[in-house]
Amino acid sequence: MSVVAPRMAVIKPSPSMAVTATAARLKAEGVDVISLGAGEPDFPTPDHVVEAAVEAMRRGETRYTAVNGTPALKEAVIRKFRRENELEFEPKEIIVSAGAKQIIYNAMMASLAPGDEVIVPAPYWVSYTDIVLLGEGTPVVVQCDESTGFKLSPESLRKALSSRTKWLFLNSPSNPTGAIYSRDELAALGAVLERFPAVHILTDDIYEHIRFDGRPFHTIAQACPFLKPRVLTINGVSKAYAMTGWRIGYAAGPRELIKAMGTVQGQSTTNACSISQAAAAAALDGPQDFLAERTKAFELRRDRVLSELAGIDGLRCETPEGAFYVYPSCRGLLGKIRPNGRTLDTDDDVALFLLEEARVAVVQGSAYGGSPHFRMSIATSMNNLIEATQRIGEATAGLR
Template sequence: MSHIASRLSAVKPSASMAVSQAAKDLAATGVDVIDLGLGEPDFPAPAHITEAAFAAARKERMLYTASLGTVELRKAIVAKFKRENGLDYAIDEIAVANGAKQIIFNALMATVEEGDEAILPAPYFVSYPEMVKLFGGVPVTPACPAENGFRLTPEVLEAALTDKTRWLFLNMPGNPSGAVYTEAQLKALGAVLAKYPKVMILSDEIYEHILFDGRSFVSFGAACPELRDRSLIVNGMSKAYAMTGWRVGYAAGPRDLIKAMATIQSQSCTSVSAPAQIAARAALEGPQDCVAEFRTAFERRRNLVVEGIAKINALSLDPPEGAFYAYIGCAALIGAKTPAGKTLEDDVAVAKYLLDEGHVAAVPGTAYGLSPFFRISTATSDGVLAEAVKRIGEAVSKLEF
């Protein structure tokens, strides 16, 4: 039997991946399952992006690249931050990795000591606390309830900060909630952070282009330039360009942190694959019509789900402000009895019931640190979403309250 390192004992596998696998297992038995567990756009990557990678691979040798990414791609990222976010960075302040998750992983490996705390406003992306724990850190997860728009407030932040705090994570628009921060709200958080000079800020902005109801995006870096020397702005290609499988994430941050992350990457995966970097550059420098088209589709789908859930009395859903998820409140279902006579004791049981009875795969809110909710991805077709909402409603109607 293999010896498994003790540091893994506190780390759980990705909840969204686990739900997706459960859906696949059920589907393998012949059941028609709608899998809304993973946040993955159903669009193909735009043709000009894939063609750029294919064309280069056909005529060039695909060699190792610099650990931080090719100069050409990092220049494109510098230009993107300037053009879209009003941020000025040099090439040696840019890192490219195999997805935004690896960017975060590298940053934590480079900075977190045993016992360091990371503030992760709940609901948070499922991987944040597990990565913190992997490096001996302690996740601090203050609740940001629906009545606060799932946003961290200065008061809650102040209460969570200690002399052990190493990081504050922000995610906007948020996964799973879709919450978006205004410039004023970010500045108010920045005013608190200014009093804690040892705290670093990781702003995960990978959903920045998926905003609804005419909202405009403000990067944390633009709202709080005075915190530039301790802010890591994280982004990637997966969501805006429907490039999940290409695995290209990137970040801008302090030179010393970026250099440390480069060391880690050079001794682990070396770099992102060369064709994927070529594709990423084509995405950033090419026509941006696809980004607007995807956003329009995601907003239409958001509306469809919000309207459908509003017709199910026992569920609640405030319209998400961005991203492509619906974080659905299910407090009224707790304590209800299923047709089989089982009591739904928590949102884990609710998600299991929806899979077993409604054949819809959703992720329980406990995975995001705030219950009772369940998350569904709205990054699939209108028809599939309409059927999923119908099935959820039918499953709820069978419960005894």
């Protein structure tokens, strides 16, 4: 009898992490690979945040904290939601975890029962559906293609809703597409959800500060205040503040749900790192001016990559509105034959081809439920991006 639980048969390792690990292994073997797989800013954590962590250690803040987060960080989170999102919360409506992913996991473990359905617009972040499956829920994937700007429409939402729907997931700006929901678009979704009072909404706003072309940001509890009692608003410091390794995510939501999520966390990891919590409070309360500078750098990279991709036969790419990815369609490459005689039948084949022939690591669109595409992270230097797109162009020119 296997020691591995049957539930492991329905989930898979993170494809983006797998690509990053493969690229690292090839580099260690001396292969010149440009990795565009990881969703991790290439900027340093701001100095004042690092100093806040050092000072916390010197003050002896190296012990257990309250499971749901320190009072100082909870207050900083409350101020952030008030200042940036026009939302008011109390400390008992806030939870702090070891990353936004843990918050999603806690929420699904605390709320799902077998048979509950979770609507997940695709393309989606790779972990959404697997976390739902771990919670014994049923992902209901709704395809959102270029015709809708990769966004869920009210009509598609209405068709997907049923008496078994427990949650709707939203992610704006989106990983992997960079799509951003406007206030009007959120209001239109809210009008549908108003008629389904048993449905809760999980909104993943982790890329909130990385928006291009001057686009504003709205979260659904802000755009639809009547939904606030059933919205879990998730955010964190990983992307905006270049703090991926610090592992701090936070969320605000209904008190009953937050309490249950804290119980799950209390029987798994307990509190997030005390030092990281002090650093996160400094990030949220400290200077924010550097965010615009870093976002502009991402925007310039986006524009250059789009320009380079436009000259490659077989690829077509919508303009991302935020986050730090581009998500080109590779439909025009399918059916073509590699120099080794293999046919490119899927975007998985395309990703493998680009790794082996162009020495560029990307993540296949099937990992995000959105084929035929692949995701390229632009969280690397402009030189790397120019070299990578040139390699892709040269490799695809050799297809027949």
